[in-house]
Amino acid sequence: MARRTARIRNNTAQATRPKRGRAAWLILTALVAGVAGGIFARRAAVPAGNSQPGKRAATEPVGTNTPDVLLPRTEPVEISTRMRPGEWTEESLQAHIEDYRRQIRNMGATDAEIVTNVERTEEGAARVVVSWNRTGL
Structure with missing residues (x-):
């Protein structure tokens, strides 16, 4: 034991x-x-092929970060919002529309390509849609 x-x-x-x-x-x-x-x-x-900031790799094509590469030219661009009753006045609504139109102009749209649509409901709400018709008019 x-x-x-x-x-x-x-x-x-x-x-x-x-x-x-x-x-x-x-x-x-x-x-x-x-x-x-x-x-x-x-x-x-760090993106591939760009190991040092500020220097472009020899194999990287110029302009790869342009919006033309990211979105096809036929794809529409749209900025929209919905505002509840009491959240907006006519002046603030026009300011929103102008701001959205300016943003789309900065993307490269001409005034003829920008389409604005404002819908008001009976309850007092508003829906604003500003779009860039990239397919042509």
Whole structure:
């Protein structure tokens, strides 16, 4: 029986002693995760082929960030809002319309291509839609 007790004591002593190398393994894992996270963050923050800010890569075509590339020329552009009764006056409504028209003009539309639509309800609400008809008139 003494022998069995000795084994139990021996096993409990091994179970309470920290395993060697576990702390080093955790530190190494944390370092690897930190490096991988830094690489991911850099790739997400800097576009591909543009590793240095302000310098253009030789293979990158000029003007890739222009709106012509992002939207097809036939796709309409629209700015709209809905205002509840009491939220607007005729003056503020006209100011909204002019602001939306100015924003679309800044995108490259001519005055002939800008279409404005204002709907008023019986309850006093208003819906304003200013759009750029890019397909032609």
